[in-house]
Amino acid sequence: MFDSLILKNIQKHISLSDSEKADFLAMLKIKDFPKKEFILQQGQICKKLYFVEKGSLRSFNINEAGKESTIMFAVQDWWLTDMYSFVNQKPAVLSIETLEPSCLAYLHFDALEKLYIKIPKFEKFFRIIFQNAYVREQLRVLDNISISTEQRYNRFLNKYPHIVEKVSQKQIASYLGVTPEFLSSIKKN
Amino acid sequence: MFDSLILKNIQKHISLSDSEKADFLAMLKIKDFPKKEFILQQGQICKKLYFVEKGSLRSFNINEAGKESTIMFAVQDWWLTDMYSFVNQKPAVLSIETLEPSCLAYLHFDALEKLYIKIPKFEKFFRIIFQNAYVREQLRVLDNISISTEQRYNRFLNKYPHIVEKVSQKQIASYLGVTPEFLSSIKKN
DNA sequence: CGTCTATTTGAATGTACTCAAAAGCGGTGG
DNA sequence: CCACCGCTTTTGAGTACATTCAAATAGACG
Secondary structure, eight states: OOOOHHHHHHTTTSOOOHHHHHHHHHHOEEEEEOTTOEEEOTTSBOOEEEEEEESEEEEEEEOTTOOEEEEEEEETTOEEOOHHHHHHTOBOSOEEEESSSEEEEEEEHHHHHHHHHHOTHHHHHHHHHHHHHHHHHHHHHHHHHHSOHHHHHHHHHHHOHHHHTTSOHHHHHHHHTSOHHHHHHHHHO | OOOOHHHHHHTTTOOOOHHHHHHHHHHOEEEEEOTTOEEEOTTSBOOEEEEEEESEEEEEEEOTTOOEEEEEEEETTOEEOOHHHHHHTOBOSOEEEESSSEEEEEEEHHHHHHHHHHOTHHHHHHHHHHHHHHHHHHHHHHHHHHSOHHHHHHHHHHHOHHHHTTSOHHHHHHHHTSOHHHHHHHHHO
16 A cells, blocks of 8 residues: 555554555545645634645744744644644634645544544554653743743754744744844844 | 542543553552652653652753753642653653652553553553643743743742642742742732 | 741843834735 | 835844842741
8 A cells, every 4th residue: 555644654653554544544634725824713623633744834822912922833744733722622722824835634633533443553643642742842841941042043943954944034033932123133143 | 449549540531440450550659759859860761650649749950051940840640750751761851859748659661661552541541641741831832932921920820829839939930931039029019 | 046048139231022114035916 | 027015134222021149038947
């Protein structure tokens, strides 16, 4: 069987028989989105868990004061959703938009629940995915509270070179939690 | 069968037969620790996943500049470890110490691996635990980059009243990522 | 009671934001 | 292909937020 990118991603952590692959793919949907398309709007209930087959996206929050904060960028081979909204089925904290024309595979909330029952190995798969996501966010918290903005900017450049290519300075600033003006002044030095 | 706190915690998300409980408990160890005892030192390989039966703990990092940053506080009914070190079996980023005399249940890394195989339901359990932990950390990142220190302090007080009772101002400051002097000046207003 | 640490206070300094304006850049339509 | 428009990036001045350092006060604990 030809393995799409998402099957390769899954098989980094669990192995699947051909019939399991078929069952999984039957639940999966694939769709193309143009540039700057919103796939989730803050306040909606998030029903889908996305995987980036191609392209790039950004999830972000706009607070009461109107301040925009980028939570994550996602490029090819990344999973993405508003996890808070998805797992609790409560209004989304985040909006998600494409940064360029993108192809997304996704599982509906109900499909994932069925998948966990039909192929319990997926519990393991997502246990590992969430475990890694938890570690990643915890290390980001540590960066946020322990080092200077300049250091965090440099770490971002080193850690995510593929993302840097695709996003604006303004968006990086909103990921770091500083103003574009201040990030600009950092670069000068 | 009498259900200890940890069994109750687990059965919030999965149900266990008496024999499964017995298997699980056979892998679990329980130990008392005095106040201010280190259960993990930054740099060590973290071999254990802890559950707080009683007491309270703090995980924190000290960076090259000597700055101490609190990553989390854990009270009764919380799971705790250096997840980065535990899952990757690499040197710990964090130290963990008791804030008061505490009773901890814990699973050794190898025991947990066996547990996943023997009772696959635990994949589901920890999938949910890590999913929630991921959401929690992501929301903390959002707070860190989007709102003022004063607002974050107030949210901390509201969100974790049981923790506030047990920790010093200095430790809260290091959780928020500000100096104790500055937190003191915030309180004055 | 004495010691050690936490907390408060204040002055000086550095970090980051706000606001406004200019310069740069990319996409679109003529 | 060029001119224009809108958005991003830069620059700078003024202000607000946060740290550093030092010293005084208050609490915790043996």
